[in-house]
Amino acid sequence: MSQEAVIQQGPGHLASMAHEGESIIKVVDMHKWYGEFHVLKGLNLDVRTGERIVICGPSGSGKSTFIRCINRLEEHQQGQIIVDGVELTDDLRNIELIRREVGMVFQHFNLFPHLTVLENCCLAPIWVRKTPRKEAEEAAMKYLERVKIPEQAKKYPGQLSGGQQQRVAIARSLCMNPKIMLFDEPTSALDPEMIKEVLDVMIELAASGMTMLCVTHEMGFAKTVADRVIFMDRGEIVEQGVPQEFFNNPQEPRTQQFLQQILNH
Amino acid sequence: MSDSAQAQVIRPPKVDRGVIGWIKQNLFPSWFSGILTVVLGYFIITSLISIIDWGILRANFVGSTAADCSGGGACWVFIGTRMDFFIYGFYPEAEHWRINLVYLVFGLIIVPQFFKAVSSRIKMILGIFGVTIFPIFAFVMIYGSETLGLTHVATSQWGGLTLTLILAYVGIVAAIPIGILLALGRRSDMPLVRALCVVFIEFWRGVPLITILFMASVMLPLFLPDGVTFDRLLRALIGITLFQSAYMAEVIRGGLQAIPKGQYEAAEAMGLGYWRSMGLIILPQALKIVIPGIVNTLISLFKDTTLVLVVGLFDLLRTVQATIVDPAWRNVATEGYVFAAFVFWVFCYGMSRYSQMLEEKLHTGHKR
Numbered sequence A: 001m002s003q004e005a006v007i008q009q010g011p012g013h014l015a016s017m018a019h020e021g022e023s024i025i026k027v028v029d030m031h032k033w034y035g036e037f038h039v040l041k042g043l044n045l046d047v048r049t050g051e052r053i054v055i056c057g058p059s060g061s062g063k064s065t066f067i068r069c070i071n072r073l074e075e076h077q078q079g080q081i082i083v084d085g086v087e088l089t090d091d092l093r094n095i096e097l098i099r100r101e102v103g104m105v106f107q108h109f110n111l112f113p114h115l116t117v118l119e120n121c122c123l124a125p126i127w128v129r130k131t132p133r134k135e136a137e138e139a140a141m142k143y144l145e146r147v148k149i150p151e152q153a154k155k156y157p158g159q160l161s162g163g164q165q166q167r168v169a170i171a172r173s174l175c176m177n178p179k180i181m182l183f184d185e186p187t188s189a190l191d192p193e194m195i196k197e198v199l200d201v202m203i204e205l206a207a208s209g210m211t212m213l214c215v216t217h218e219m220g221f222a223k224t225v226a227d228r229v230i231f232m233d234r235g236e237i238v239e240q241g242v243p244q245e246f247f248n249n250p251q252e253p254r255t256q257q258f259l260q261q262i263l264n265h
Numbered sequence B: 001m002s003d004s005a006q007a008q009v010i011r012p013p014k015v016d017r018g019v020i021g022w023i024k025q026n027l028f029p030s031w032f033s034g035i036l037t038v039v040l041g042y043f044i045i046t047s048l049i050s051i052i053d054w055g056i057l058r059a060n061f062v063g064s065t066a067a068d069c070s071g072g073g074a075c076w077v078f079i080g081t082r083m084d085f086f087i088y089g090f091y092p093e094a095e096h097w098r099i100n101l102v103y104l105v106f107g108l109i110i111v112p113q114f115f116k117a118v119s120s121r122i123k124m125i126l127g128i129f130g131v132t133i134f135p136i137f138a139f140v141m142i143y144g145s146e147t148l149g150l151t152h153v154a155t156s157q158w159g160g161l162t163l164t165l166i167l168a169y170v171g172i173v174a175a176i177p178i179g180i181l182l183a184l185g186r187r188s189d190m191p192l193v194r195a196l197c198v199v200f201i202e203f204w205r206g207v208p209l210i211t212i213l214f215m216a217s218v219m220l221p222l223f224l225p226d227g228v229t230f231d232r233l234l235r236a237l238i239g240i241t242l243f244q245s246a247y248m249a250e251v252i253r254g255g256l257q258a259i260p261k262g263q264y265e266a267a268e269a270m271g272l273g274y275w276r277s278m279g280l281i282i283l284p285q286a287l288k289i290v291i292p293g294i295v296n297t298l299i300s301l302f303k304d305t306t307l308v309l310v311v312g313l314f315d316l317l318r319t320v321q322a323t324i325v326d327p328a329w330r331n332v333a334t335e336g337y338v339f340a341a342f343v344f345w346v347f348c349y350g351m352s353r354y355s356q357m358l359e360e361k362l363h364t365g366h367k368r
Helices: A003-008 A012-018 A063-070 A092-101 A117-127 A133-146 A162-174 A192-207 A219-225 A243-248 A253-263 B018-026 B031-057 B076-081 B083-088 B093-114 B120-131 B133-143 B160-186 B191-206 B209-223 B232-258 B261-269 B274-289 B291-311 B316-324 B333-362
Strands: A023-034 A037-048 A052-056 A078-083 A102-105 A180-184 A211-215 A228-233 A236-241
Touching: A023 A063, A023 A211, A037 A063, A037 A211, A037 A236, A052 A063, A052 A219, A063 A078, A063 A180, A063 A211, A092 A102, A102 A162, A102 B261, A117 A133, A117 A162, A117 B274, A133 A162, A162 A180, A162 A192, A192 A211, A192 A219, A219 A243, A228 A243, A228 A253, A236 A243, A236 A253, A243 A253, B076 B083, B076 B333, B083 B093, B083 B160, B083 B316, B093 B120, B093 B133, B093 B333, B120 B133, B133 B160, B160 B191, B160 B232, B160 B274, B160 B291, B160 B316, B191 B232, B209 B232, B209 B291, B232 B274, B232 B291, B261 B274, B274 B291, B291 B316, B291 B333, B316 B333
Parallel strands: A052 A211, A052 A228, A102 A180, A180 A211
Antiparallel strands: A023 A037, A023 A078, A228 A236
16 A cells, blocks of 8 residues: 555544654664564564554564564664664664654553652653753643643552553653654553553544554554554564555455454454 | 442451450460460570579679679679770770760761651761761771871771671671672673673682681782781771672672563663663662562671681670680670670661661552
8 A cells, every 4th residue: 555545544533733744763674583583574664753553463473572673672683773863773872862752651551660650750851851850840740630640640650550550651751752652552451441541541642643653452542543554464564554444445364364353252 | 249239348257356365366276286385485484584583683783893793693794894895896995985986976877767757868868978978987087097186096906896897887888889780790781791790799609708708818918919918907898898799799689680671671761771770760679679688688797797706806706705714704705695696686686677667668559
């Protein structure tokens, strides 16, 4: 599917601001191996500013590994990854530069249990961006309000529910004012009744024009929010397209099989 | 459960309450436990009676010579008359005030740490003062400084409890940071750094402390050029510090390994970089987990300082051993050793209490 097609078929109410953007992430023929095992086999991806991408696929397909390569939590061994004009190489300065601009939300939240919610949010702005503490705290409160838990600011992560922790994790990433947000199965570790509160925050975030890459099994979320859905299997991008096309008229047999499995259970 | 038609509060089952209930439940729950209670109770009570009889009832507390110990119990008079030696060793009497001043400042740093009413900010400031300026201050006071008009006192004259505390304090203050660096190094991605740390840790951990002290005092001078001398106390201090930091490193490594990978990743993903990730995220959590292990190591370090007697340093235990053979007194070995044991116990128990307080304070809700 050509990019033109993607641009023209974006979901209506969110499409407006997303499509003027220029390329912010560029992945060119990227390969990765774990020892002898070929995990990622020549991935190509072009993400434009403000674009919202959902990556899905069976477990072990390499989708998490893929987005973890984008902020260098995993190292790729061949090909190119360029984020916001900076190429990811062994150069530590480049890596730190990119990490400042890329927020990440993990499956298991990974909040820092020894710090309060507010301290979790302020840590990186204070230490990495050198924001004065007072300013950082004000900004953090603003984001905590946005994820609807300002009243928990003084609590420790261990005192919150899973859904609340994940919302804090989102707020924590936003405090760095990232240009891109990566979500690595953000709702997979949550109890069913908490998934919605996290998805609501993500939908709100998407509506604000954030560039987002989400690895998720929430197909409802993909349908409402995504500009593009990418299906990965065995380390390859098998198929991609706008949600409407992707869900209603998948081209590849592997995609059809996958969709059948997760939509009709 | 979900059917909440009858929202009745169900209380936990009632157990026998009161003193009788407690005794029945805890002391005589079965005939075997009952017999055990009686037998152990008999031994505890009889030994307590004889200890109190020897140590307090028939003991002598006041006086100045062996003749004052006429009660047939413990002769605490002996401890009293030798107290100065136990505390200061051979330190010149006219200069004792300098050590007392150091003790005073030391107390002002340590005692507030045990009170919940003191704010953590003050505790922190005192703590930082305790590991930075205080050691310099204590060294100048005890060692002497001509410019300040304090006469120089050679380290060979230092002794008693003062020396024990110096060895322990320097050991503790130096072993923790060195241990942290070694632990981080052992988990480093850089093969050379890792190899060096492994070799260092395994070497020092594999050799008994007593051997290290002997080597430092007997063999080291053989390797040094003539005329170059190394203070004996300094050599013991370095030996103890390196030995204990190897142990400390392994304790801390245990903590580092207990931190979930996600914590490292979250810190990395924020762009914190290695040192800030370690200092702000990983170490605060890792050290908290291993507080019991760290204190365990510190307590054993404190007691291990007694081994310096093999290289001729007069720590507390050695001063006690030196005085109990004084022919002017009848056999006072028991009193001497009981006294030494008591002093060591007080300090070790203090450390243990402090670590429990710290654990309580640092507890932040449920952990995953």
